[in-house]
Amino acid sequence: MSALPLEEAGRYVAAAYVAFMVLVVLYVVIIAAKVSRMERELDGLEKPAEESRR
Amino acid sequence: MVVYGKGLRALAAASTGAVAIALWLVFFYAPIDTDQGFVQKIFYLHVPMAIVALCGFIAASVMAIGHLRSRDPAWDVRAYVAIHLSIIFGVGVLVTGSIWARASWGHWWVWEEPTLVSFLIVFLLYCTYPPLRFSIEDTERQARYASVFAIAAGAFVPLNFLAVRLAEAYTHPRVLSATGGQMPGSMRLTFLVSLLAMALLFATLFKLELAAKNVARQLRRLRRSAERAAGREPAPAPAARDTPTRGAAVATTAAPPRGR
Numbered sequence: 172m173s174a175l176p177l178e179e180a181g182r183y184v185a186a187a188y189v190a191f192m193v194l195v196v197l198y199v200v201i202i203a204a205k206v207s208r209m210e211r212e213l214d215g216l217e218k219p220a221e222e223s224r225r
Numbered sequence: 226m227v228v229y230g231k232g233l234r235a236l237a238a239a240s241t242g243a244v245a246i247a248l249w250l251v252f253f254y255a256p257i258d259t260d261q262g263f264v265q266k267i268f269y270l271h272v273p274m275a276i277v278a279l280c281g282f283i284a285a286s287v288m289a290i291g292h293l294r295s296r297d298p299a300w301d302v303r304a305y306v307a308i309h310l311s312i313i314f315g316v317g318v319l320v321t322g323s324i325w326a327r328a329s330w331g332h333w334w335v336w337e338e339p340t341l342v343s344f345l346i347v348f349l350l351y352c353t354y355p356p357l358r359f360s361i362e363d364t365e366r367q368a369r370y371a372s373v374f375a376i377a378a379g380a381f382v383p384l385n386f387l388a389v390r391l392a393e394a395y396t397h398p399r400v401l402s403a404t405g406g407q408m409p410g411s412m413r414l415t416f417l418v419s420l421l422a423m424a425l426l427f428a429t430l431f432k433l434e435l436a437a438k439n440v441a442r443q444l445r446r447l448r449r450s451a452e453r454a455a456g457r458e459p460a461p462a463p464a465a466r467d468t469p470t471r472g473a474a475v476a477t478t479a480a481p482p483r484g485r
Contacts, residue, residue: 174262175328183328187267187321191274194317198430202437209437209444216444216451223454 233432240425247415247422255415264328269415271321273423274314275344279382281311281427282351286379289372301368302442304375306434308354310427315348343389350378 174180251269258265285307292300322341323333335341354374361367408416 174258174260175264177263180263180328183264183324184266187270187324190320190324191270191317194313194320195426195430198313199433202433206437206440209440212444212448216447220451 243422289375
């Protein structure tokens with residue numbers, strides 16, 4: 172198969188790189204959401220502990 | 226005190242820099258391939274990602290051996306994270322490979338192509354790892370079975386790769402070999418930098434997920450000890466009523482008093 176014209180090939184290349192970026196960003200966002208949820212849980216555990224210490 | 230995310234910021238900065246350099250080399254330095262044209266730029270993303278994903282699977286089997294030898298659960302967590310990340314990279318490999326196949330051959334998937342099919346087999350094999358793992362409730366047995374799976378599947382990866390290489394007569398021409406293949410110098414440099422960037426990205430995400438997993442484990446431990454403390458003290462902590470978060474609710478109401 173002969174090489175695609177630059178405009179059409181560019182679309183495929185952009186799709187591949189964008190798909191990769193989306194995958195990485197999605198992964199990082201999911202991990203960040205988990206970490207922030209854990210932070211909230213940690214706050215919930217810390218506050219009663221501090222209160223009982225007082 | 227154990228610091229789980231130690232060095233994560235430096236690693237993240239290094240991988241961001243490496244990815245930026247790799248992208249610059251791909252689009253502004255590497256020449257356009259005479260045969261495939263601009264579409265060949267997908268090669269610098271697809272192939273390093275595939276190599277890193279396969280190396281991740283093999284690394285997981287080494288970590289699983291570490292777990293079976295030492296019985297240290299930390300090795301099991303590392304193996305799990307390596308496989309999880311490699312599966313995610315595997316999704317990327319299949320997606321970018323399909324796009325490349327569509328642009329080069331006019332089809333999204335070619336079943337006659339051993340490289341594609343063999344990678345799909347490896348990917349599907351590892352997709353059975355999470356359900357296998359989480360179908361076992363006993364944590365020690367879960368870790369042991371998962372380690373055995375990781376070792377067996379890890380041995381399958383190089384065998385599979387070797388089988389494809391031996392069937393080279395039926396596959397598309399190789400641009401990559403141990404000696405550098407038929408790639409010109411500028412393309413080879415771009416490929417190697419892309420490979421380094423992908424490996425650094427994998428290491429960063431590995432460290433990030435590992436840190437999150439370790440913090441989650443610490444949190445579970447803390448929650449259990451809070452539950453035990455709440456069980457000893459009959460009166461609930463007043464602040465728990467003020468903060469209706471999941472952690473506080475679990476800490477004060479989940480465990481019945483055990484009278485210890």
